[in-house]
Amino acid sequence: xxxxxxxxxxxxxxxxxxxxxxLSTSNQYGFRYTAGVPIENNEAHLIHLTYESCVKKYKNLExxxxxxxxxxxxxxxxxxxxxxxxxxFKNFNEIEDSILFRQQTYWLGNPKINPLDFNKYDTEIKRxxxxxxxxxxxxxxxxxxxxEVTDEIKQFxxxxxxxxxxxxxxxxxxx
Numbered sequence: 001x002x003x004x005x006x007x008x009x010x011x012x013x014x015x016x017x018x019x020x021x022x023l024s025t026s027n028q029y030g031f032r033y034t035a036g037v038p039i040e041n042n043e044a045h046l047i048h049l050t051y052e053s054c055v056k057k058y059k060n061l062e063x064x065x066x067x068x069x070x071x072x073x074x075x076x077x078x079x080x081x082x083x084x085x086x087x088x089f090k091n092f093n094e095i096e097d098s099i100l101f102r103q104q105t106y107w108l109g110n111p112k113i114n115p116l117d118f119n120k121y122d123t124e125i126k127r128x129x130x131x132x133x134x135x136x137x138x139x140x141x142x143x144x145x146x147x148e149v150t151d152e153i154k155q156f157x158x159x160x161x162x163x164x165x166x167x168x169x170x171x172x173x174x175x
Contacts, residue, residue, distance in 0.1 A: 001054045002031045003064060009128060010061055012068035014107045015048050015100045016079045018121050023047070029129040034058060048099055051110050067128060068108045070173050071118035073161035074154065076104070081147050089153055104164045115171050 003010040013019035034054045080100040116124045168174035
C-alpha cells in the first residue's frame, strides 16, 4: 500500500493493475510504501498488501481516503498469464496459486476503499498524485505476450472471477 501523510490518501496495490508503475512513480510526489508488514512467507505479499493488514500496523490509515485500481477480470487474467510467459491455457494449473490470480475483491472488498477504473489509469494517477496533464506516466511491467482469447478462457474467467464481475458492475466499472 502507498500512502501520503500530507494528503491523507492511500492506494491499495492490486496485482496486475499498475502496481509497479505506481511504486516507481509515486515516491517523488510524497507517497510512501508500507513495506515490511509481513503477513505470509511470500515476497509478493510485501508489495500487494491488503488494507486490513496495513491498518493493523498503521492505525492512522483508518483516517485516510483509500483507493485501488479495478481491472476487467479477463484483461487482468490475460496479463497475469502473460507475466508468467504462458503461451496456452493449459499452463494455468501450474501457476494458479499465485497471488496474481486472486480475486480483486480480496484487496478492494472493504467498503472503505474507493475503486478506480483501470481504463482511466493515467487520469486517476495524475489526480491522486497531484500531477498536471503534461506529465507522462511510463507504464512498467506491462505484459505484451497475451493468450488468444477463446470461449473456453472467457467462460473459465467469468466463473472463477464471478465476484469480481459482480463487484465491477455494482461500482459501474464494467458493463
